[in-house]
Amino acid sequence: MLDYEALTKAVGDLDEEDVMSKLEAFVAENPSHEEAQKAVAACQSGMAIVGDLFEQGEYFVGDLIFAGELLTNAIEILKPVLGQVSSEKIGTIVLGTVAGDLHDIGKNIFRSMAEAAGFEVHDIGIDQPAEAFVNKVKEVNPEIVGMSGVLTLALESMKDTVDAFKAAGIRDNIKVIIGGNPVTKEACEQIGADAFTTNAAEGVKICQSWVQ
Ligand code: B12
Structure with missing residues (x-):
């Protein structure tokens, strides 16, 4: 034990x-x-x-x-x-750590768990500006976007990214989930995300509920 x-x-x-x-x-x-x-x-x-x-x-x-x-x-x-990568595909997620933030361990844990649950995950990496998220969403047309960040400044970048989705006219096509140490209910509302979590397993459950 x-x-x-x-x-x-x-x-x-x-x-x-x-x-x-x-x-x-x-x-x-x-x-x-x-x-x-x-x-x-x-x-x-x-x-x-x-x-x-x-x-x-x-x-x-x-x-x-x-x-x-x-x-x-x-x-x-x-x-x-x-869990291993599942062969059954239940949905697509674009995932990345937002601009200014180089932390990726939490993101990588979420990716592993989401892949095991059957999601195809397009991980665009760390320190990714809003345009990189927008471009990937246009390219792979996911149901979900996951943004990760552990620095306080990451919250600002998350908001910029959601604003960029709105400006590009794609906000209504996707669900947005944010994760990482500083995310809270209040931050989630300010950023305009659909959900937040500091727990990868919970994040996967939320994503599963969106594609059912
Ligand atoms: C390891 C670490 C680093 C490593 C990161 C290595 C790497 N490859 O990621 C390195 C050395 C690079 C680093 C650098 C820095 N760090 Co640092 N770092 C940490 C530390 C100790 C751990 C972070 C971590 O991995 N946590 C464990 C993971 C598993 O937790 P997590 O990220 O929250 O992820 C979980 C959930 O949140 C969720 N999740 C995460 N992402 C997502 C995404 C989605 C979509 C979903 C659904 C879920 C999800 O799933 C995960 C599993 O449950 C933290 C302390 C802390 N309390 O977090 C400081 C911390 C984040 N760092 C800090 C600082 C200050 C820095 C530096 C500025 C230090 C410096 N002077 O250079 C630089 C900044 C670099 C940059 N621009 O990003 C501060 C941030 C302060 C702040 N409020 O902004 C912290 C909080 C330390 C502190 N208490 O002062 N750091």
């Missing part, structure tokens, strides 16, 4: 060896999807600790970089139990 709190602490401590050995033992036990999602949530809480220690001046940018690599490797171990 995985001790989720101990996993959160190990991520917060940036104890890579402990994180990897815990996750390898966990995956070897063939956990359920729900348990794997709980492990992701535990890692996410560990990253919040890293962020807090960075703000308090105990960790530095080098530690953030290390934390990013650590979590990317951790998610690689979890991928097989988070």
Whole structure:
């Protein structure tokens, strides 16, 4: 049995060896999807600790970089139990991290889970301006656009992107979901998105409800 709190602490401590050995033992036990999602949530809480220690001046940018690599490797171990790419296609999502923001771990987790649920995901990458989202939407005609961002400034870029959809006359053709640490109900309303979440699994459920 995985001790989720101990996993959160190990991520917060940036104890890579402990994180990897815990996750390898966990995956070897063939956990359920729900348990794997709980492990992701535990890692996410560990990253919040890293962020807090960075703000308090105990960790530095080098530690953030290390934390990013650590979590990317951790998610690689979890991928097989988070679900494989489904062969049945239930919908299309254009996904990206918005302009000014280089964080992509949360986006990548959402992509993996959405693909496992049967979505075809067009991931346009990090630091993507509004026009890049607009162009991709025009090209692949998705039902859904997912925008990711963890910096406070990402909220502004998300609003710019929704405004660009309106200006291009394509806002009514798509549902927009935003995700990442700073998104809230209020931010969602201001941005003009249809839904928000700080949990990838919940995000996938919302997207599934839109294509049913
Ligand atoms: C790792 C990290 C980095 C790494 C990122 C590596 C990478 N490849 O992503 C690096 C080193 C690059 C980095 C750089 C910086 N960072 Co940084 N970083 C973090 C840290 C510690 C973890 C982020 C993370 O991966 N979290 C874990 C993931 C799993 O969580 P998540 O993103 O929220 O994603 C989940 C959900 O939100 C959801 N989700 C996410 N996206 C989407 C999208 C959709 C559509 C859906 C449905 C769901 C969804 O699903 C995920 C799983 O459930 C955070 C701390 C924190 N509290 O987040 C700081 C943090 C975000 N960083 C911060 C800062 C200040 C910076 C720098 C400015 C530092 C510097 N001085 O250079 C730069 C900025 C670079 C830039 N322009 O973007 C601040 C931001 C402050 C602010 N309010 O804006 C934070 C909050 C740290 C802090 N407390 O001060 N960082």
